[in-house]
Amino acid sequence: MEVDNHGNELHTQTQPMDVEIFSAPKGQQAKCGKHDVDLGETLHEMIAEDSLDFGSWTFLISEIEKVHSDNIDMLSLAYDSFLSKFLLCHWYWTKYAYHKARLCTVVEAVDIFERAVESTTFSVGFWLNYCTFSESFLMDPSDIRRVYERAFSFVGKDYNCHVLWDKYLQFEFSQQQWGMLAHIYIRVLKFPTKGLHFYCDKYDMLLMVIRFCNFI
Structure with missing residues (x-):
């Protein structure tokens, strides 16, 4: 844990944050609970349903990051869809930006932060x-x-x-x-x-x- 000079915990983000969820939200266990699940299909289904289930989205993103950590197209689709609904989640804007820096360019990562400025x-x-x-x-x-x-x-x-x-x-x-x-x-x-x-x-x-x- 990192603390500042006053003994307060700092919630900084120096690299992409792993989201640990120990069980899938209701309704998503059948979709996301197995390794052989088609996460891309699940993602498109949630987009088509215009899902506002925060827990399901965060669980799906964490699974995509584990299984498709280098698939920037899938990561981008997941983050763009999630953040279009939950604009104030600055942790996820940060995670998204670090994925862009890792897999694309720093300029594209900065673009993500600049998008986040508008809502956070x-x-x-x-x-x-x-x-x-x-x-x-x-x-x-x-x-x-x-x-x-x-x-x-x-x-x-x-x-x-x-x-x-x-x-x-x-x-x-x-x-x-x-x-x-x-x-x-x-x-x-x-x-x-x-x-x-x-x-x-x-x-x-x-x-x-x-x-x-x-x-x-």
Whole structure:
């Protein structure tokens, strides 16, 4: 389990998340419970039925990921169909994007995240996943910063946004951009986030280090 500097659990997504469901939902056991089942046929049946059974969809997607993990056409059809009905499931947008990055291109993965922005605009968890992805796959630090800045334009004042501010601070620390780091601390101290006292202490420590280095 990954935790932030305040001891809070982080729900980040650094790689596709496996969904474990121990038994098939009612009505799907006959369709999805056996290894020799035609998952493609089941998928098309659920699309034709315009199914809104969340449990059946998530179970089917998990089975497709196990059996057809490299079939991007089937994965895309399953995710597109599911997410057209359950737009707010940012975990599944993230899983879909990582499949695209693994089997297609980073550009196509970014396109999935950008589609998700339209429906999960104010989700801290979504932006945390998008920024995590950006740090892993985007080469230019400026591009990564742009994703962070977009995130803060929507959720920067959220009380629980400290997990995202933490990640941005860690990124700038890794880049050794001390001026940028100090500027981010000043910004985050303007909002009553959950980690406000922590940021205040860290900012004071940073100023002491900068002054000491300038003195030397």
